[in-house]
Amino acid sequence: MQQLIDIVQKWVAGYLQFLEPVPIEIWYILFMFIFAGVVLGMVMLFAGVASYAERKVAGHMQSRHGPNRVGPHGVLQFVADGIKLVLKEDLIPDAADKILFRFAPYIVFLGCFAVFAAFPFSMVFGQSLGITNLNIGLLYVLAISSIVVVGIIMAGWASGNKWSLLGGLRSAAQIVSYEVPIGVSFLTIVMIAGTLDLFEITRQQDGGFWRWFVFRYPPFTMSAFFIYFVASLAETNRVPFDIPEAESEIVAGYHTEYSGMRFSFFYMSEYGNMLAVSSLATIVFLGGFQSVLPFHILPGNWFVIEGLCWFFGKALFLVFVQMWLRWTLPRYRVDQLMHLAWKVLLPFAFVNIMGIGIWMLI
Amino acid sequence: MIKYFKQIITELWSILKGMKITIKYFFAKPTTVQYPEERIQMTERFRGMVKADTDKCISCLYCVNICPVSCIDLEGEKSDAPAKVMNKEGKAMKRIKTVTKFDVNIAQCIQCGFCAEGCPTAAIYLSKEHENSALSREELIKHYAK
Ligand code: SF4
Ligand code: SF4
Numbered sequence: 001m002q003q004l005i006d007i008v009q010k011w012v013a014g015y016l017q018f019l020e021p022v023p024i025e026i027w028y029i030l031f032m033f034i035f036a037g038v039v040l041g042m043v044m045l046f047a048g049v050a051s052y053a054e055r056k057v058a059g060h061m062q063s064r065h066g067p068n069r070v071g072p073h074g075v076l077q078f079v080a081d082g083i084k085l086v087l088k089e090d091l092i093p094d095a096a097d098k099i100l101f102r103f104a105p106y107i108v109f110l111g112c113f114a115v116f117a118a119f120p121f122s123m124v125f126g127q128s129l130g131i132t133n134l135n136i137g138l139l140y141v142l143a144i145s146s147i148v149v150v151g152i153i154m155a156g157w158a159s160g161n162k163w164s165l166l167g168g169l170r171s172a173a174q175i176v177s178y179e180v181p182i183g184v185s186f187l188t189i190v191m192i193a194g195t196l197d198l199f200e201i202t203r204q205q206d207g208g209f210w211r212w213f214v215f216r217y218p219p220f221t222m223s224a225f226f227i228y229f230v231a232s233l234a235e236t237n238r239v240p241f242d243i244p245e246a247e248s249e250i251v252a253g254y255h256t257e258y259s260g261m262r263f264s265f266f267y268m269s270e271y272g273n274m275l276a277v278s279s280l281a282t283i284v285f286l287g288g289f290q291s292v293l294p295f296h297i298l299p300g301n302w303f304v305i306e307g308l309c310w311f312f313g314k315a316l317f318l319v320f321v322q323m324w325l326r327w328t329l330p331r332y333r334v335d336q337l338m339h340l341a342w343k344v345l346l347p348f349a350f351v352n353i354m355g356i357g358i359w360m361l362i
Numbered sequence: 363m364i365k366y367f368k369q370i371i372t373e374l375w376s377i378l379k380g381m382k383i384t385i386k387y388f389f390a391k392p393t394t395v396q397y398p399e400e401r402i403q404m405t406e407r408f409r410g411m412v413k414a415d416t417d418k419c420i421s422c423l424y425c426v427n428i429c430p431v432s433c434i435d436l437e438g439e440k441s442d443a444p445a446k447v448m449n450k451e452g453k454a455m456k457r458i459k460t461v462t463k464f465d466v467n468i469a470q471c472i473q474c475g476f477c478a479e480g481c482p483t484a485a486i487y488l489s490k491e492h493e494n495s496a497l498s499r500e501e502l503i504k505h506y507a508k
Pocket of ligand 2: 422425477485486
């Protein structure tokens with residue numbers, strides 16, 4: 001970001017002499033807003049398109065057509081939905097804790113939105129193309145995505161409704177338990193890469209798909225990837241781990257009382273989260289923006305476009321797999337969910353760590 | 363211990379099987395019909411809205427009497443020049459009365475088909491039409507007499 005600001009500052013100074021004394025802090029703040037706006041736009045657009053794609057996928061998997069009324073093949077359905085949600089009345093229950101109730105959706109959204117700050121989407125001038133490049137990127141992503149659970153509990157509590165509270169608590173239990181296998185499965189990669197820097201992790205996977213971390217130490221990293229993927233489904237509260245919402249038991253769980261725009265924030269954060277966990281899996285296990293082939297197709301700095309294509313291609317494929325699983329599997333019971341996290345995923349994740357450790361010793 | 367691993371393997375295998383089925387349907391052609399644009403062909407024995415051809419009706423009141431819900435309202439008067447109509451067997455018969463009122467309340471009709479079965483001249487019949495919704499009760503009373 002520093003170099004970018006320098007470039008822009010020089011460029012502006014060349015043309016607009018009078019702007020030169022603008023201090024660097026102002027530029028920083030301006031750029032923060034611009035980048036945040038870009039990411040926000042990206043996440044919102046993705047959430048919209050993904051909600052359309054999800055229904056289309058669901059439709060075709062159930063031998064239906066899915067949405068096909070608004071626009072050609074129904075592609076404008078999400079715009080119509082968005083307009084509807086914006087125009088809807090915003091209801092706040094009497095028993096609700098008003099401040100927390102208003103605040104909760106934004107915290108949930110923040111949790112999924114802030115992780116995008118650390119992702120290297122591609123490479124330019126040997127630097128990562130992203131909002132920022134943290135040397136503790138992986139830790140930051142894991143930490144910031146945990147904020148979601150705070151928002152969910154807030155929403156459940158503030159609704160002043162027993163179903164919402166139960167839904168919020170279930171969700172908290174689920175997310176907290178599944179964060180452990182995620183963390184441990186990332187440890188295997190951190191052991192191999194020797195860094196928490198996401199850009200550095202990606203760069204180590206250069207040179208063909210066999211250099212990706214999934215295929216590097218086959219049984220261990222592959223099972224780490226698998227553990228991460230399963231646990232990330234649970235993190236995003238998606239089927240088969242969608243117990244925070246259960247129509248027959250606790251209605252819509254923590255967002256039972258939400259309507260209109262506030263509801264749509266929960267909705268967007270669900271889809272944003274799907275992209276976030278898929279992107280993270282792409283970066284850590286599937287080589288991020290690195291090509292499948294051992295060489296770059298586009299020369300020099302044009303690689304930035306190719307990198308973006310690879311990155312989003314892989315991430316969107318994982319998003320599709322998530323949808324695919326959603327329309328295939330029935331849901332888990334609460335006890336089965338806990339069984340899976342603590343008795344299956346976690347032991348296997350530890351076995352991976354030991355395996356990688358022994359492999360690296362010999 | 364063996365049971366534990368066995369269970370994990372069978373679970374994974376069943377998930378893969380399920381995913382195979384869903385992806386097969388994902389690429390298959392949808393079976394639903396886009397209703398207002400496409401319609402399915404009604405079967406031969408489909409019983410839809412009751413319709414009447416008053417030119418054939420001889421006002422025998424058979425249908426009025428047999429209708430279990432009494433939804434047919436029929437009035438006839440003697441005509442000056444009796445016309446000839448064909449009955450179901452193809453024999454010609456005299457039509458002494460003409461129909462002045464032939465109302466069927468399709469909101470009440472249960473589409474049992476008794477009227478059509480008994481009608482000697484096949485004047486009343488069950489069509490294939492099934493889009494019978496209307497905005498008022500009055501619209502549901504169909505007037506077939508001219
Ligand atoms: S179909 Fe049955 S209910 Fe309907 S008019 Fe005929 S006899 Fe009456
Ligand atoms: S049974 Fe047939 S011919 Fe007789 S009154 Fe009814 S419609 Fe007319």
